[in-house]
Amino acid sequence: MVTTAIVNPENLVYARPRGLTETPSHYCPGCTHGTAHRLVAEVMEEMNVLDRAIGIAPVGCAVFAYNYIDTDFVEAAHGRAPAMATGIKRVLPDRIVFAYQGDGDLASIGMAEIVHAAARGENITVIFINNAIYGMTGGQMAPTTLPGMKTTSSPNGRDVESQGFPIRMAEMLATLDGTGYCVRRSLHDPANIRKAKKAIRTAFETQLHGLGFSMVELLSTCNTGWGMTPVEALSWLEEHMIPAFPLGDYKVALSVAALKI
Amino acid sequence: MARELWEGNEAIAEAAVRAGVEAYFGYPITPQTEILEYMSRRMPELGRVFVQAESEPATVNMVYGAACTGARVMTSSSSPGISLMQEGLSYIAGTEVPVVLVDVMRGGPGLGNIAPSQGDYAQICHGGGHGDYHPIVLAPASIQEAVNLVPVAFELAHKYLTICAILIDGSIGQMREPVNLPEMQPVVRKDYDWATTGAIGRPRRVLSSIYLDVPTEEKVNLRILSRWKQAEANEIRYREYYLDDAEYVIIGFGTAGRVALSSVRAARAQGIKVGLFRPISVNPYPYKRVEELCKQAKSFLVVEMNTGQMLKDVQRAVKSRVPIRFYGRLGGVVPFPDEITHEVQEMVKNPSRPDDEPADLWFQRMMTR
Numbered sequence: 001m002v003t004t005a006i007v008n009p010e011n012l013v014y015a016r017p018r019g020l021t022e023t024p025s026h027y028c029p030g031c032t033h034g035t036a037h038r039l040v041a042e043v044m045e046e047m048n049v050l051d052r053a054i055g056i057a058p059v060g061c062a063v064f065a066y067n068y069i070d071t072d073f074v075e076a077a078h079g080r081a082p083a084m085a086t087g088i089k090r091v092l093p094d095r096i097v098f099a100y101q102g103d104g105d106l107a108s109i110g111m112a113e114i115v116h117a118a119a120r121g122e123n124i125t126v127i128f129i130n131n132a133i134y135g136m137t138g139g140q141m142a143p144t145t146l147p148g149m150k151t152t153s154s155p156n157g158r159d160v161e162s163q164g165f166p167i168r169m170a171e172m173l174a175t176l177d178g179t180g181y182c183v184r185r186s187l188h189d190p191a192n193i194r195k196a197k198k199a200i201r202t203a204f205e206t207q208l209h210g211l212g213f214s215m216v217e218l219l220s221t222c223n224t225g226w227g228m229t230p231v232e233a234l235s236w237l238e239e240h241m242i243p244a245f246p247l248g249d250y251k252v253a254l255s256v257a258a259l260k261i
Numbered sequence: 262m263a264r265e266l267w268e269g270n271e272a273i274a275e276a277a278v279r280a281g282v283e284a285y286f287g288y289p290i291t292p293q294t295e296i297l298e299y300m301s302r303r304m305p306e307l308g309r310v311f312v313q314a315e316s317e318p319a320t321v322n323m324v325y326g327a328a329c330t331g332a333r334v335m336t337s338s339s340s341p342g343i344s345l346m347q348e349g350l351s352y353i354a355g356t357e358v359p360v361v362l363v364d365v366m367r368g369g370p371g372l373g374n375i376a377p378s379q380g381d382y383a384q385i386c387h388g389g390g391h392g393d394y395h396p397i398v399l400a401p402a403s404i405q406e407a408v409n410l411v412p413v414a415f416e417l418a419h420k421y422l423t424i425c426a427i428l429i430d431g432s433i434g435q436m437r438e439p440v441n442l443p444e445m446q447p448v449v450r451k452d453y454d455w456a457t458t459g460a461i462g463r464p465r466r467v468l469s470s471i472y473l474d475v476p477t478e479e480k481v482n483l484r485i486l487s488r489w490k491q492a493e494a495n496e497i498r499y500r501e502y503y504l505d506d507a508e509y510v511i512i513g514f515g516t517a518g519r520v521a522l523s524s525v526r527a528a529r530a531q532g533i534k535v536g537l538f539r540p541i542s543v544n545p546y547p548y549k550r551v552e553e554l555c556k557q558a559k560s561f562l563v564v565e566m567n568t569g570q571m572l573k574d575v576q577r578a579v580k581s582r583v584p585i586r587f588y589g590r591l592g593g594v595v596p597f598p599d600e601i602t603h604e605v606q607e608m609v610k611n612p613s614r615p616d617d618e619p620a621d622l623w624f625q626r627m628m629t630r
Contacts, residue, residue: 029420050460051459051460051461051462052459052460053459054457054458054459056326057469063471066467066469070465071459071460071465072330072457072458072459072460072465072466072467073452073465073466073468073469074326074356074457074467074468074469075356075467075468075469075471076322076325076326076352077322077325077349077352077469078350080318080319080322080325080457082322083314083319083320083322083323083325083326084322084325084326084329085326086312086319086323087284087286087322087324087325087326087327087328087329087334087444088326088327088329088330088457089322090284090310090312090323091283091284091310091327091330091332091334092330092458092459095458095459096459107374112315112316112318112319113315113319113322115315116314116315116319116376119264120312170527171550
């Protein structure tokens, strides 16, 4: 078969969604940020909200999320994306406002902002990338780093006696009455990626219907920071991260369940 | 409109409402909490945005987000809270979005106290967050003047895409005075070509303070600086009292300037030809006017409720042409008019030399009194 036949529209089953720009990715080969970006872009395209969405990019590897996801964007200070999202959403309540944050951003320096945005029931959607490490600064211990996991700032493995325990954000935020939808999914294989996309859709629908704070925690890989090949990293996620951060629906408000997404 | 008795903080809040503020975010801290409390009932009443944030860092970032929509937004705080906001203020400056900030200063450093102080002049005007930026800072000396400056602050913030701070102390914030409040203005959100409001029918926009490309960041810095240069050229504000025939000139801003006016009258009653120069825009500072005053002044007396933070701006203008005497009270102490009158008498009796360091001589006097 000649190449032109392969790229005929009727043969194409995979294309760049309208919600992604053509900017070449700066992420490391194997990184799951690209997958997460794509899911967010696909969902917003399917919901037809790209032209009324405003994203808030974090500090961390996804600092340039605005280069890829094709909506209006602002770039927050480290950890403050939920506060910035609050400011935008309160002034423009009919827009779709979403923050995209990593684990250092959301669960360490920005812990207060995420907890209180959820407690206030802010009608915003947060995509939380949990890869158990600070990727951008070169692989330091994160608040979600597993016990015993080696990082550049826990070179002998995270010692819980002196460095404490990982934080389970989805479970924690699910305890708050302002949270409408809060789940954990994983990006390590196609089946889980499809489940993650459905959760992201439900999170955005939660916001669209004004049903409170929504967050999807996505277990993700940082093969560079973990010192693994991309394939090894996906296996490591499945074997080590899922037991520590169980997948599941931690809060689905009755009103959200009634949407039947 | 009739003159009404208003508390300073509440009058500023109502003036902001009437100037069309769309969103207020804040956190309780004495002596500015009444702004937050007032806004908590007034803004929802008008269908506008009010959020009590979980902290000052959250507050300033809510303000930052709201400012990115092009709306008129504001926050208020007091010294320790303003310190906590500095990170966000730097981001706001770097992103070139308009924000109005009210700083009701209190005694410091540290937790300090809740008494009136001017100890944060340098932080607001010349310091604060990281990087090169210059907020516009207006320092009223009465509640009426503060009320009059609130709409000006919004106009300047939006004209120069910058932070415009109203710098007062706890006494102006918490005393009551008769004021005329302006008429209610309608909320008008301008359709700015930079605001991130959702890309309906237009190309998408990104607002950010990150420029990894170094030459681009330099250009952005120059763009921010050129708007500041325009503000320096166009936004100088001050008030003068009894300066026509004055041989001696007191310089003080805010409450210190206001107290000094009583001293000017007392000293004039004793035959001393003294006047008062009160900067209102303390950033940009009226350097040129102070320089002109060197021609008529035998000596300046700078009065502040700090260790001489504005004194450095006066010295920059005077350039040792004329002697300067300094008098400061610290830690929340407000000077009495008698103290300043005494300083005027001393300045006349024992003139210092133009190259004396006024803050050092003042410090020696303070330590031996």
